[in-house]
Amino acid sequence: MDDLLIAYNGEEGHRIKQLLQKKYKMCDLGAAKRFLGIEIEKTKDGGFSICQRGYINTIIQRFRLMDAKPAKSPLDPQTDLANTNCEDKPANRKEYLSMVGLLMYAALGSRLDIAFSVTALSRYNVQPLEMHATAAKRVLRYLKTTAGFRIHYQRLPNHITIVGYTDSDWAGNLTTRKCVGGCVFGLGNSDSNNELVMSRLIHWQAKSQSVVALSTLEAEYIASSHATRESLWLKRMMKEAASGMGVRIVDGPVPIGCDNQGAIKLITPGVIRQKSKHIDVKYHYVHDELMKGAVKFQYVTSESNPADLLTKPLAVPRHERLLQLTGLTPVPDDENPGNDELPSALMMRYLNTMNDSDLEEEKGGAVLWRRKGGVGDKELEKDCFC
Amino acid sequence: MIKGYEQKEGIDYDETYAPVSKMATFQLILALAAQYGWDVDHMDVVTAFLNPKIDRDNIYMEMPLGIDWLTSNENASNGSTSDGSILILRKALYGLKQAPRLWYEDIDGYLQSIGF
Numbered sequence: 339m340d341d342l343l344i345a346y347n348g349e350e351g352h353r354i355k356q357l358l359q360k361k362y363k364m365c366d367l368g369a370a371k372r373f374l375g376i377e378i379e380k381t382k383d384g385g386f387s388i389c390q391r392g393y394i395n396t397i398i399q400r401f402r403l404m405d406a407k408p409a410k411s412p413l414d415p416q417t418d419l420a421n422t423n424c425e426d427k428p429a430n431r432k433e434y435l436s437m438v439g440l441l442m443y444a445a446l447g448s449r450l451d452i453a454f455s456v457t458a459l460s461r462y463n464v465q466p467l468e469m470h471a472t473a474a475k476r477v478l479r480y481l482k483t484t485a486g487f488r489i490h491y492q493r494l495p496n497h498i499t500i501v502g503y504t505d506s507d508w509a510g511n512l513t514t515r516k517c518v519g520g521c522v523f524g525l526g527n528s529d530s531n532n533e534l535v536m537s538r539l540i541h542w543q544a545k546s547q548s549v550v551a552l553s554t555l556e557a558e559y560i561a562s563s564h565a566t567r568e569s570l571w572l573k574r575m576m577k578e579a580a581s582g583m584g585v586r587i588v589d590g591p592v593p594i595g596c597d598n599q600g601a602i603k604l605i606t607p608g609v610i611r612q613k614s615k616h617i618d619v620k621y622h623y624v625h626d627e628l629m630k631g632a633v634k635f636q637y638v639t640s641e642s643n644p645a646d647l648l649t650k651p652l653a654v655p656r657h658e659r660l661l662q663l664t665g666l667t668p669v670p671d672d673e674n675p676g677n678d679e680l681p682s683a684l685m686m687r688y689l690n691t692m693n694d695s696d697l698e699e700e701k702g703g704a705v706l707w708r709r710k711g712g713v714g715d716k717e718l719e720k721d722c723f724c
Numbered sequence: 725m726i727k728g729y730e731q732k733e734g735i736d737y738d739e740t741y742a743p744v745s746k747m748a749t750f751q752l753i754l755a756l757a758a759q760y761g762w763d764v765d766h767m768d769v770v771t772a773f774l775n776p777k778i779d780r781d782n783i784y785m786e787m788p789l790g791i792d793w794l795t796s797n798e799n800a801s802n803g804s805t806s807d808g809s810i811l812i813l814r815k816a817l818y819g820l821k822q823a824p825r826l827w828y829e830d831i832d833g834y835l836q837s838i839g840f
Binding site for chain 2: 351355362378493524575
């Protein structure tokens, strides 16, 4: 609320600061290093990278998980969180809520890899069971080993544009049979083969859809409509920010990658929509925006669609592969991420250092976590909400 | 303390909505700054909510502890203002329902006046 960032070119920043200080008593903290708990680092090539290492470590300490075994992915695809038959004890609700809440801030700030997990866990906010608390702690154990993961913002050659991906699972929520739609957006450009290249991650969302979709195609269609709305907003924001700075953004439809051919067909003008009449009118909005040239949809394979991360729990290899595509990768502070190849090379190194035996835990580690937090609450709050 | 929870809508406050920036905006600005070589600086407004003038003239509060210098009554230091004196607010305070909104209007107005 009282923190502000000023992006400026040359001397303009001083003028703005002086004007602000004329009216308000203000602290000038210089180049941004930490904003709302997010650590910002300026790289040698003039770019930025952000991470939430400090914030994540505070959460891990708060729940006393410093010595817990690491996990390679946030959620286990084998675990059925919706299993109502299981005779599990209720978890400490207050602790569960604070854990989900703390994870949510990480998911919003820089960690798109746990966004789906937080969405899934928060379905049980009303009556959490022990298995949900265990799953939430697994997310923390995953964060523990990946705390230093960063999003990198470097200069891209050629003109830039917003690039997005959309995806959806189908009936993933076993209780309501509703789908989760996900979208990822970043800055990027189309390469010479007209393939999508997205590298500067700026926005992501994992959202439970409000209607029950009858097929994968419908779920993807609804997700595409959501992605379209987000993309229009991002594009307008980008244009506004750039025009204030005297930069012209090349106009053109926002390319969005989708891995469902049927959904792309359904969006294409001229396709008879006999079998889509029942889909809520508001979702046909995507069709209209396509006609206006605001967006365009492009087929990508599921293997190269990072939005998949936001729709379901994935097995470790796939999770890691898709994460590489988003550009949320580990880079030690002493390395210069000037080279685009570097993050993925480091990712490989990080993967190799992790021991596979780390994965065989689950039940054994649970006892370790049964302790209450409490210490450091004050600092934590200060950290998140200052 | 100002007891914001005792405020009644329509009498003590109307609008409380105050927009805050989305995370995506922050990330977008950083991405653009990296692209075009902008600098990004951080500033902090000291006691931001105490800046705006209050939007109505009927907000009163009990005498808080420890400001007995405000009143001639010597008993005021123990919180009981036996002479019945109370305070009227001229500016916003933290804890007031409309404080974030007033601050938003204040800074928004100023930013627009300097050309944003």
